[in-house]
Amino acid sequence: MSEILSPALILFAAALLIGPARGHWRTAILLIAPLVTLWAVWQVPDGVIGTLSFLEYQIEPLEGSPLRRLFATIFALMAFGGGFYAFRHARWYELATAYAYAAGAIGVSFAGDFITLFVYWELMALFSTVVVWCGGTPAARSAGIRYAIMHLLGGVILMVGIVGVALQTGSVDIQPMLATDFSTWMVLIGILFNAAAPPISSWLADAYPESSPTGSVFISAFTTKAAVFALILIFPGEPVLIGVGLYMVMYGIIYALLENDVRRILAYSIVNQVGFMVCAVGIGTELALNGAAAHAFAHIIYKALLIMSAGVVIIRTGENKCTNLGGLFRTMPLTAVCGIVGALAISGFPLTSGFTTKTMISQAAATEGLVAVYFLLAAASAGVFLHAGIKFPWFVFFQRDSGLRPRDAPWNMAAAMVFFATLCILIGVFPEALYRFLPYPVTYQAYVAGKVIFYLQLLLFSGLAFFLLLPLMRRTRTISLDTDWLWRVVLLRIANAVSTVLLALGTKFATLASGLLGSLRSLSERYFGQLASEESGRRGVFARDWPIGVTALWIAVLLTAYVFIYYI
């Protein structure tokens, strides 16, 4: 029996225990459970470990492979770092749901069949919604509802696809496929919902910044990267993904450039970074898939680091808008340095993790001769430096003196940030340490002089562009409309209009009905009389005392009519 128990169950158990446990016990569970999970992840051998029967299908709750262990490892590491960052500030229910959410992601990593995948997938949707709600504000509540609707819709589409694939192939085993017919398209669309692909990318930047500063650290890590994992597993080499990925890359940059909310800038840059991975899955060669997996691994670390530093700023200042921040480097040097390390890593600066992983994707595009993809990815790399690499630290920590003099990060948050910042640099300096664990053998060399020079030129001149174009990037207290405008405004207006029309129709109908009822009532009163209980002198027509002559006359008339009709 033990061979089918997923390492995810350890984190689930921890999530259940976090509530009842108190004080140091809770801290111990929070810090030890992810490490035990990490150990369990590395005990999973390659291949399907055990099977169960369910509705005539073979369920494979636990299947190991290098790719699966890689994603499970980073999810467990993330739970550890996030738990360490959050344990002194977050409420217990936020931590419990965040751990259950992480457990869902680890469950997805080891799911050998579509049914197991779907169950963990939906658990992630459920718990991540609660994490959004833990933001505790009315905005978090409504954003959480929109988030849940989007993910449940995506889940239904995925289920439709899974049922179709299961009926066609007779098996729910996860196999690589291409989107060729209705069912496979539904599977692809269902997964892309979670990857924040167009046209529904807006859910991510809508929901994530509404969670609490500690909750957003967790929520930024799992959903989109689990989707990238599922794409690598199920749709390697699906050409549609190249276009989808490139769109996401550009979308993220443009919207982040327009944004004023610090965490929303970072949320848009998640879409941008996931775009790189989706594009790599679309390219589909071994180098590209290695790049997607490695980039997801590195991305989770530096993105968590960035959101942690933004979270510290929000906790210490209570501000989350660029227009109200600035100059914080004076009193928050550690947070600023960690934020800058994260920003350099996301930009793919040499000696950081982003450089050693993102360039694999560009290399894969070049090797395949995809000219446009290669140049768009290069432009996007410059754009990442622009919108996240400089914009985030500049507007938060430098820019102008906002007069705010907050204290630096609390010790546990500082330790979590230093831990992740160290990882960013270690993977940047010793990429082989990560390359060893990638799904395919790696021959790729990140540090070639020419490549380093090319990226230094690209990034530093983007920096020059940033400072020269600063007047054009003055922050405004605005939000930017996205496709969600269609359902948050247009659909709402249509619904309101329909309900107004229906209400008017209803009122009309009610008047008509009450008029009809009134005349029926007066007719019945006229002929049958009023209710016995009511005091009334008038009796109905049929209830009156009629003279015998009238009755005889009526009988004669009726008999004549009868005879007449019988004759005809």
Add this chain to the structure above:
Amino acid sequence: MTDRPENDHWLVRPTTIRLLWWVFCIVLALTVIAQFGFSVKGYFGVDGWIGFGAVFGFFACLVMVLVAKGLGLILKRGERYYDDGDSDV
């Protein structure tokens, strides 16, 4: 907050900033000059040219900022747009 610049943090004094700009410009020049020593492998011809990365990076950013600025004219709304219904900026 201080009135006299020399009392503020050394990093934001005008002299430091001027110095940083000089250092930045020198580093920028060095990245291009370095290409004479180490050839950048061009996968598609043009990307191997001297200073291609510099020009491409700069203009890519220029285009993206301008596109964002242009889209911002259409897409930007007040912060409370969704709260109030449809109040414009």
